[in-house]
Amino acid sequence: MCKKIFVAVTCLMCVHLNAQxxxxxxxxxxxxxxxxxxxKNNEPTSVFKNSFIDTKKEVDEWVGKDVDVPVPVxxxxxxxxxxxxxxxxxxxxxxILYNIxxxxxxxxxxxxxxxxxxxxxxxxxxxxQATSPFAGHLFWQSLNDANWMVYTGLAYDLVYNYLSIExxxxxxxxxxxxxxxxxxxxxxxxxxxxHNHSVWACAGVGxxxxxxxxxxxxxxxxxxxxxxxxxxxxxxxxxxxSPDGYYTEGPYYVRYAILPYILFANALENSxxxxxxxxxxxxxxxxxxxxxxxxxxxxxxxxxxxxxxKEKDFTSNELVTAxxxxxxxxxxxxxxxxxxxxxxxxxxxxxxxxxxxxLKSDKIDNYFPYKTIESKDGVLGNEGGISVLxxxxxxxxxxxxxxxxxxxxxxxHFDRLTINLFDKGNEILQDYGSARFIGIEQKxxxxxxxxxxxxxxxxxxxxxxxxxEKSHFGGDTELGQQYHAEKVFSDFTNTGxxxxxxxxxxxxxxxxxxxxxxxxxxxDGRKYIIDLFTxxxxxxxxxxxxxxxxxxxxxxxxxxTTPKTLETFGKKDGYEFLWKExxxxxxxxxxxxxxxxxxKFYTISTLTNDSTNIYLTRVGANDPNFNLRSETSIxxxxxxxxxxxxxxxxxxxxxxTRNEFSYDSxxxxxxxxxxxxxxxxxxxxxxLKKGALLFAVANxxxxxxxxxxxxxxxxxxxxxxxxxxxxxxx
Numbered sequence: 001m002c003k004k005i006f007v008a009v010t011c012l013m014c015v016h017l018n019a020q021x022x023x024x025x026x027x028x029x030x031x032x033x034x035x036x037x038x039x040k041n042n043e044p045t046s047v048f049k050n051s052f053i054d055t056k057k058e059v060d061e062w063v064g065k066d067v068d069v070p071v072p073v074x075x076x077x078x079x080x081x082x083x084x085x086x087x088x089x090x091x092x093x094x095x096i097l098y099n100i101x102x103x104x105x106x107x108x109x110x111x112x113x114x115x116x117x118x119x120x121x122x123x124x125x126x127x128x129q130a131t132s133p134f135a136g137h138l139f140w141q142s143l144n145d146a147n148w149m150v151y152t153g154l155a156y157d158l159v160y161n162y163l164s165i166e167x168x169x170x171x172x173x174x175x176x177x178x179x180x181x182x183x184x185x186x187x188x189x190x191x192x193x194x195h196n197h198s199v200w201a202c203a204g205v206g207x208x209x210x211x212x213x214x215x216x217x218x219x220x221x222x223x224x225x226x227x228x229x230x231x232x233x234x235x236x237x238x239x240x241x242s243p244d245g246y247y248t249e250g251p252y253y254v255r256y257a258i259l260p261y262i263l264f265a266n267a268l269e270n271s272x273x274x275x276x277x278x279x280x281x282x283x284x285x286x287x288x289x290x291x292x293x294x295x296x297x298x299x300x301x302x303x304x305x306x307x308x309x310k311e312k313d314f315t316s317n318e319l320v321t322a323x324x325x326x327x328x329x330x331x332x333x334x335x336x337x338x339x340x341x342x343x344x345x346x347x348x349x350x351x352x353x354x355x356x357x358x359l360k361s362d363k364i365d366n367y368f369p370y371k372t373i374e375s376k377d378g379v380l381g382n383e384g385g386i387s388v389l390x391x392x393x394x395x396x397x398x399x400x401x402x403x404x405x406x407x408x409x410x411x412x413h414f415d416r417l418t419i420n421l422f423d424k425g426n427e428i429l430q431d432y433g434s435a436r437f438i439g440i441e442q443k444x445x446x447x448x449x450x451x452x453x454x455x456x457x458x459x460x461x462x463x464x465x466x467x468x469e470k471s472h473f474g475g476d477t478e479l480g481q482q483y484h485a486e487k488v489f490s491d492f493t494n495t496g497x498x499x500x501x502x503x504x505x506x507x508x509x510x511x512x513x514x515x516x517x518x519x520x521x522x523x524d525g526r527k528y529i530i531d532l533f534t535x536x537x538x539x540x541x542x543x544x545x546x547x548x549x550x551x552x553x554x555x556x557x558x559x560x561t562t563p564k565t566l567e568t569f570g571k572k573d574g575y576e577f578l579w580k581e582x583x584x585x586x587x588x589x590x591x592x593x594x595x596x597x598x599x600k601f602y603t604i605s606t607l608t609n610d611s612t613n614i615y616l617t618r619v620g621a622n623d624p625n626f627n628l629r630s631e632t633s634i635x636x637x638x639x640x641x642x643x644x645x646x647x648x649x650x651x652x653x654x655x656x657t658r659n660e661f662s663y664d665s666x667x668x669x670x671x672x673x674x675x676x677x678x679x680x681x682x683x684x685x686x687x688l689k690k691g692a693l694l695f696a697v698a699n700x701x702x703x704x705x706x707x708x709x710x711x712x713x714x715x716x717x718x719x720x721x722x723x724x725x726x727x728x729x730x
Contacts, residue, residue: 022157022161117174118174142190149205205220258292293339428651429548460578462548510538530695543637544636552596600654601665605648668690695725
C-alpha cells in the first residue's frame, strides 16, 4: 500500500502568483517567433514543419465555421463525446497557430468556442450516460472533463491577449468555474485520491488557475482541495512513483498520466522556475518517462500489465508531447530520439523543434536502448516490483517480464508472480490486458466491459499459479492492496545468465509461492528460460499453472483426448470463460508442447514426475456478446502437497514461408531431472541433446556471501551466493 510522504510541501507553500505575460504555459512569444522561422524553411524532411502543416490543415477546416458545442448526451464513441474531445484539441491547436502565425482568425475560432462553453457549462448536471460515482458533466466520466480542462486552459492562455476583459471574465466564470467547482467540491473525494484520474484533475485545475491568475485554483491543484498537502499534484508526484520512476498502476497508465504530469510541470516551470519542479524527487518525471519506455516491446507497445490495452504504443499523442517537453527540460537523450524517430511528428513548441532538428542526424538508432532493468514498486521502493530480463539486441531482442509488484490500485490484476515473454517484437506468452473497446459506443459505450473483472483481471488469465481454482486474494482488490510480493534475489552481472526470484506469501492463506527464473543466453542458436515455481503449504491443494501462448500448435510428446462436446474449464473466477478443448494425464517424465509464432518455434518442456494433468483451453465460453478475444493456453495441473512446477521455455528454429522450409523446429531438451528438493536446496538438471545444464538454488539463506554445499552423483558442489549454474558437456 502506498505510504504517503510529502517531500517538498513546506518549501512550495510559499509560492506566489505574479502577473504573467501571456502566453506562458505551453510556449511564449519568443518561442513563437523561433517556431515561425522553422515553418519557413524549405527542408521537406523537417518533422517540425510537416507537423505544423498537418496541424494547420486540420485547424483550417474549421476556420470561419460555427463549431458545434453540443449538450452532452452520448457515452464514449458517441457524437457529443467525440465532439467535445475534438473541440478541446481544436482550441489548443488553433491557439498555438495563432501565436506562431499571428493570424487572428485562429484566435477568433478559439474565442467563439470558449464563449459557447461559457454558456453551456453552467447549465450542465450529471452526465446522462454516467455509470459510476465519478460522473462528468461534459463527458460520461469526470476524467474526460479533466482532460478538457487541461487543453482548454492551455488554449485560453494562448489567446488571452486577444480577448477583452469582459470576454475573459465571462469565460473564467462560465466555462471554467463550474468545472473547477464540480471537481474540487462535488467530486472532492475523487479529486483528492491518489490515482491517474486525479493527476489529470489537478493539472486541469492548476493550468486554469495559472492562466487566469487564480491563486486559489493553483493552491488546490498543488496541495489538494483542502490545500494541506495531503493530496494534489505534489502528493501525486510523491506517492504514485517509486524512487526509480515505476508507476504503481503499470506502464500503460503512466503512458496516460505522464502527459498531465509534464504539461502542468512545464507550466509551473514557466510561471515560477524557483519551484524547480522538474528536479522534484531527483528528477522523478524524467525517471518515470524513461522507465515507462523501458517497459515497452521493440514495436513500441507497452507491456499489457493490469488494465492495459495492447493497441497503445509509444507513438501515442501523450508520449509525443511528453518526450518533446522532456527534451527541452532535461537535455538531449539519444534513446528519446529513437522513439521520436518512430513517432515522426512533434509538438509545436520549443522541445518539438529541438527534437526535429536532432532528427536530421543519420546516427539515430532504430531501437530504443533496451536493457535489463528492475523497477521497484511503492513510494519507498519496498513493495515488490517488476524485472525485465533482456536477451539479444534490436530486432532479435527477447524480453522476459516478471511481475512481483503490489496490487496496482483499482486497475490492478490478481497476477502475483506472473510472467510474459516477448521475442522479435512478438508477444509469445501473453497477458490478456483489459477487456475494453475504448471509444467504441457499441461496446458498452467504450467503458470497461463486465468481462474485465470477471475474466481479464482474474488469476487464471495470467501466467502464474492458481490454487483451488480461486484467484489471488479471492479477487478482492482492497485485500490485495494491503500486500505485495517480495524479491528474494536477483543477479544480472553475468550476461550469459540472468536470474531473479520472488515470493508471494499472502495471495492464498497458509500457502507460500516462490518463482525463480533463469534466462540463459544463446546456446547452439537457442535461448532458454528456466522456470522454477515452488509451493509451500500445510495441506494439499490443486494447483494450475497456465501458459497463455500466442501461436499455432505444432506438436506434443503426450497423447491428449478431445471431447465431443465442449465443457467449461470451471465455474467461477474466470474459469467459466475457458473452453476445455483437450486434456491429457502424464504420470512420469517430461511433457513437451511446441508451437509456432510467425517464423519462430517455441517449446515448453515441463517436469511431470509427480503426475500432471494437462489441459488445452480457449477463451470464449459464456461470452454471448463475443466481447473476449479467442486466445489459447496450456494448463499444467498438480493436485498434491507442495508440488513443484519446473519448466523450460525454449526459443528455437526458423520457418521460411517464402522458400517453404524450416530448420531447428524440434526441441533440444532430452530430459528434466529433479535431483534434490527440500527446505534448504533445490537441485535440478536440464539434459540437452548435447551437454546439460546443472542448477542449484538456495531456499533459505540467499545472502550473496553464504556458502552452500550439496552432493550430486557422488560429486560435491560448493558455491557462494543464492544459486549455482554450470554448463556441462557429454
